[in-house]
Amino acid sequence: MVVNRDKAPSAQETFVQMAQAAGLRGRLLVTVGLLILVRLGIYLPIPGIDRVAFQSALQGSGLGSLVSFLDVLAGGGISALGIFALGILPYINASIIIQLMTAAIPQLEDLQKNEGEAGRRKISQLTRFVALGWAILNSIMITTLLVNLKALSPEFSSIAETVIALTAGSMFVMWISEVITERGIGNGASLLIFVSIVSTLPKSLGQTLELAQSGDSSIVGRVIILLLVFLVMIVSIVFVQEGTRRIPIISARRQVGKRTYQEKSSYLPLRLNQGGVMPIIFASAMLSLPFALGQAFSNSQAIATVISYIQPGTWLYPLLQMVLIVFFSYFYSSLIVNPVDMSQNLKKMGASIPGIRPGKATSEYIERVLNRLTFLGAGFLGLVAILPTAVEGATQVRTFQGLGATSILILVGVAIDTAKQIQTYVISQRYEGMVKQ
Numbered sequence: 514m515v516v517n518r519d520k521a522p523s524a525q526e527t528f529v530q531m532a533q534a535a536g537l538r539g540r541l542l543v544t545v546g547l548l549i550l551v552r553l554g555i556y557l558p559i560p561g562i563d564r565v566a567f568q569s570a571l572q573g574s575g576l577g578s579l580v581s582f583l584d585v586l587a588g589g590g591i592s593a594l595g596i597f598a599l600g601i602l603p604y605i606n607a608s609i610i611i612q613l614m615t616a617a618i619p620q621l622e623d624l625q626k627n628e629g630e631a632g633r634r635k636i637s638q639l640t641r642f643v644a645l646g647w648a649i650l651n652s653i654m655i656t657t658l659l660v661n662l663k664a665l666s667p668e669f670s671s672i673a674e675t676v677i678a679l680t681a682g683s684m685f686v687m688w689i690s691e692v693i694t695e696r697g698i699g700n701g702a703s704l705l706i707f708v709s710i711v712s713t714l715p716k717s718l719g720q721t722l723e724l725a726q727s728g729d730s731s732i733v734g735r736v737i738i739l740l741l742v743f744l745v746m747i748v749s750i751v752f753v754q755e756g757t758r759r760i761p762i763i764s765a766r767r768q769v770g771k772r773t774y775q776e777k778s779s780y781l782p783l784r785l786n787q788g789g790v791m792p793i794i795f796a797s798a799m800l801s802l803p804f805a806l807g808q809a810f811s812n813s814q815a816i817a818t819v820i821s822y823i824q825p826g827t828w829l830y831p832l833l834q835m836v837l838i839v840f841f842s843y844f845y846s847s848l849i850v851n852p853v854d855m856s857q858n859l860k861k862m863g864a865s866i867p868g869i870r871p872g873k874a875t876s877e878y879i880e881r882v883l884n885r886l887t888f889l890g891a892g893f894l895g896l897v898a899i900l901p902t903a904v905e906g907a908t909q910v911r912t913f914q915g916l917g918a919t920s921i922l923i924l925v926g927v928a929i930d931t932a933k934q935i936q937t938y939v940i941s942q943r944y945e946g947m948v949k950q
Contacts, residue, residue, distance in 0.1 A: 537698075537938045547689045549710050554685070555599035559678045561671045563592050563664045570662035589653075596682035601705045604687040606645035608702075611733070612848065613638060644687055650856075654677035671913055699931035702790075707927040710920045732763035743921065746897055750925040753893050756785035758886055760879070764864045781855070783883060784788045786890035788845030793894065793922045796837035800830070825849075835895030852879040856913035897922060 558564075595859055615621040615636070624632035636686060656675045659665035671727050690701030697704075721736055759780035856876035869878045 521699060537935070538664065538936070540698050540869065541930060544693050544699065544704065547693055547697065548704065549596060550687055551600075551689055551705060552712065554682065555592055555595040555600075557596045559594055559596055559598075560677055561665060561674060562659060564594060567594065567659065567662055567664035568592075570664060574596065594659075596678050597686055598655070598680055599648055599683040599686075601686050601690055601702050602775055602798060603648040603651055604640070604644040604690065604702060605706075605800055606647050606797070607640050607770035609795050610643055610647075611640045612844070615711075616844070616848070647684040648680045649676065652676040652683075655679060678692075685797065696812050699927070703923075703927045704931065710924055713920075719744050742900065745922055746900065747925055749893075750922055751929065753785055753890060754926055754929050756890075757782045758785065758882060759783075760882065760931075762859065762864050763867055763869055764862065780904060781859075783850070783879075783886055784890075785886050786842070786894070787883075787887065788842050792838050792845055792891075793926065794899075795841045796834055797923075800834060801835050831899040834898045838890040838894045839899055844895065845888055846883060846887045850879075850883055852876040852883060855879055894922065 520744075557792075559673070615625055621636065624635055626632075628635070653676055655666065656672050658740055660667050660672065661677065665671055693701030693704060705869055714928065719738075730947070762779050762781050764779070853876045855877065856872060858870045859865060859875060866875055866878060869875050
């Protein structure tokens, strides 16, 4: 197949490389195999739990909506009570804690920015230890809930076995996510959440079709409106995820011997949404924390009252979701793009932005543009987070409750990032083939 190395790979070339290139094919097989393994582990039962009593107790206690919300990120693991019930959530929460600590503690910031690969390894190891502690805490909370709902024996041996099984399962899932990141395609943690959300779609779609076939014409119209809103959201998310602001750059003239090279113009691309899908994942993980604390302090009436106001379906929940998305968008933007470093790199390369003096003026200009872009991107993500809840309330079609805008943002964002990484491998295979020739 003849290809142009200056063009992005076509769909035909991508599929051919996925089937023929040993390196890319191996990465895809590793990714798919490990994702299937995680899905199977969710349904491997933890011994000693009465699942019938657990389901009936959930319906009687009003915790069903909470479990449905957590199941979206855990892929049904909470309700199934398998050994992978916690999934990747402890690792995500640990990543949030470490990244917040990195911005606040100079020693950790120095490790991340100045110690290179060795520093990043130390931070990764610290994240694993925090994830272990968080998994133990979550396992104790779930075990306490099971005992309170009469679904697990209060004997110490039963409690210890359940806590160990849940913790070990979470650590194994964390290891699988790191293997996918290193030897597979895409970000392992993001792909695990992606698969978890996709696994809930058949049930939601089936309930929606049953509702549409009920014979009520008004319900059919409301279902169509809801599906159209989701479709418009997906298209809008793709545009925002791919949107960039190109800052023009002019390289200085260079003289090599008697020859003078004319200045070249290029551009500095700044994405509209620098953090990609991670601010959404972090916001979802943060929203699950109050419910976990509520289980740890189930006897506290004050905590129960607070949770009743911020649970899914209340007016305060989407507002908190929007605030967290905006916060993590700015937070991730500050981690990914450093205007001072970009200004210094441009100065070292002999490049400058037209009309802007090199040095401090350049860094201030880049920071100003970046803040505006982040504000637009974060505002869009926050708006998209609120819109489905409002439409569901207006149409009274709640078969997608628990899925919501956050899940759609994660699905689209992870799909785009993974597709880009596959294209990167295809381009690298293309150049390797040209070198061999």
